[in-house]
Amino acid sequence: GNSVTQMEGPVTLSEEAFLTINCTYTATGYPSLFWYVQYPGEGLQLLLKATKADDKGSNKGFEATYRKETTSFHLEKGSVQVSDSAVYFCALRGYTGNQFYFGTGTSLTVIP
Amino acid sequence: DADVTQTPRNRITKTGKRIMLECSQTKGHDRMYWYRQDPGLGLRLIYYSFDVKDINKGEISDGYSVSRQAQAKFSLSLESAIPNQTALYFCATSVTSGRVTGYEQFFGPGTRLTVL
Numbered sequence: 001g002n003s004v005t006q007m008e009g010p011v012t013l014s015e016e017a018f019l020t021i022n023c024t025y026t027a028t029g030y031p032s033l034f035w036y037v038q039y040p041g042e043g044l045q046l047l048l049k050a051t052k053a054d055d056k057g058s059n060k061g062f063e064a065t066y067r068k069e070t071t072s073f074h075l076e077k078g079s080v081q082v083s084d085s086a087v088y089f090c091a092l093r094g095y096t097g098n099q100f101y102f103g104t105g106t107s108l109t110v111i112p
Numbered sequence: 113d114a115d116v117t118q119t120p121r122n123r124i125t126k127t128g129k130r131i132m133l134e135c136s137q138t139k140g141h142d143r144m145y146w147y148r149q150d151p152g153l154g155l156r157l158i159y160y161s162f163d164v165k166d167i168n169k170g171e172i173s174d175g176y177s178v179s180r181q182a183q184a185k186f187s188l189s190l191e192s193a194i195p196n197q198t199a200l201y202f203c204a205t206s207v208t209s210g211r212v213t214g215y216e217q218f219f220g221p222g223t224r225l226t227v228l
Contacts (some may be wrong), residue, residue: 041217104154
């Protein structure tokens with residue numbers, strides 16, 4: 001079956017630190033992969049996505065590369081800001097496109 | 113801008129009461145979903161619908177029911193609310209697509225439900 005496992009939080013970083021949030025997946029076929037961000041009091045927003053192996057998704061300084069050989073889609077940012085404080089969810093859309101599968105979320109707090 | 117809206121945004125109710133949460137979308141998407149979010153558990157799928165005549169149970173449908181009144185409207189009901197249904201509920205939409213396009217889901221702002 002399909003599933004997503006992501007790094008447990010919470011994560012606390014100082015401003016300008018490097019961020020990595022690990023995400024690995026199990027899937028049949030060739031899923032599409034996503035990172036969503038949830039700011040306090042809001043719904044989930046798409047941060048970036050990748051639809052095939054070796055694709056790199058990027059947005060707002062965040063990047064993630066679809067690695068089929070390691071079944072991973074790790075989120076990275078070179079220099080975090082206080083405004084990046086949020087909960088981050090890794091997700092996949094299965095090969096059939098019928099359902100989405102979410103990780104448990106990783107809470108990030110960036111301190112000045 | 114096209115949007116996914118949820119009403120109410122907050123609701124406090126008592127055990128045994130019937131509650132309806134509503135979701136509307138102006139994106140023209142055919143697929144709609146209901147999730148609940150609990151701390152440490154992420155998002156869990158309650159029900160999903162691929163069109164007005166197609167309703168499917170998710171992983172945690174017990175105690176919930178849904179109605180797809182129109183392509184743009186998808187309601188979630190708790191027939192007899194219980195305290196462990198206290199959670200944040202999200203509606204989401206997406207389009208039918210081939211795997212190559214990888215269309216994502218779009219989420220509403222959420223409804224915070226408290227059952228006393």
